[in-house]
Amino acid sequence: MTDAADLTARLIRCPSVTPEEGGALTLIQSLLEPAGFACTRVDRNGTPNLFARWGAKGARTFGFNGHTDVVPPGDPDNWTHPPFSGAVIDGTIWGRGATDMKSGVAAFVAAAIDFVTRTPPDGAVILTVTGDEEGPSRDGTPALLDWMDANGERMDVCIVGEPSNPEVMGEMIKIGRRGSLTVHVTAIGKQGHAAYPHKALNPLHPLLMLLADLTAAPLDEGTEHFQPSGLQVTTIDVGNPASNVIPERGRATVNIRFNDLHSGDSLTAMLRERAAAVEERTGVRFELDFHVSGESFLTAPGPFVDLVRDVVAEACGRVPVLSTSGGTSDARYVKNHCPVLEFGLVGAFMHQVDERVPQAQVRQLQDIYHTILARYFA
Known part of the structure; x- marks a missing residue:
């Protein structure tokens, strides 16, 4: 199996402060292509973006969206461990992007690789990863969606892997945003x-x-x-x-x-x-x-939302709240393409000095994404 926790640490070691790619998308592409994903760089105006598809174009398609760019770490001397070290200490991964959101990207990349390798579905899986979510966000996910429209690529539903839980895993799914x-x-x-x-x-x-x-x-x-x-x-x-x-x-x-x-x-x-x-x-x-x-948007409760909520509830032992709270995310662009929701890790340490995430939490998210894929294509 691909280990999302190990991939998170490797991605953190890529200094991808917006708009620098830092090697993060190159690393992801190097893992996806051997698993059968067709990868295309969709860079626009110096912004790095990656599109990856497994399966036939036009088939029933599940999508994931996320970003590998991070906010600046500030003074490195204020960090317990260097911000781009990806240090793993007592089961915790340290570094900028550990929460927001290299761990989320690592979880859906690892889940997608394992799913299509072990149980190839009758359908397609699309991954869209941008290097410009923390910045102006004009040439990131919008560029990917423009390219997809121009090239006949389509997701039927999509999960954005942003950290969606305030305190504990399984607490909240974002089904819209103000x-x-x-x-x-x-x-x-x-x-x-x-x-x-x-x-x-x-x-x-x-x-x-x-x-x-x-x-x-x-x-x-x-x-x-x-x-x-x-x-x-x-x-x-x-x-x-x-x-x-x-x-x-x-x-x-x-x-x-x-x-x-x-x-x-x-x-x-x-x-x-x-x-x-x-x-x-x-x-x-x-x-x-x-x-x-x-603009405000809502993915109304229905089969897609119910599927994700049921999987999260079983994995975490609690029924997640369906929420529209918080600020904006790239889901505001994806919603014009297909139904979208957000589910990821706990966001307690995002953008903070000493940003960090438990390895076990990243692996749990990988398992949740894998189960969602399996049930969607069942």
């Missing part, structure tokens, strides 16, 4: 002396009015599968060093994590409407710069 919208607000008035406000137009008071209006009441109360949408003011910037000068401009940033009652377009329209109302009352002009990094 959307994320960021708006940069600039309020533009007229500079002047603070002692003569009638000769100026202070942009800060209308800016505060707008922010107060946006935060005065919740956007909604949540839905069946989603918690209430959240709106947070994340920064207010003026840069005015003088106490007796009314500034010309003030800036603020607002981030909204929204459920399936909203869309990027509907929230953009709402924000423009609220800003226009304050403009009309005060005479201050607003400039709004929007960025939607992902």
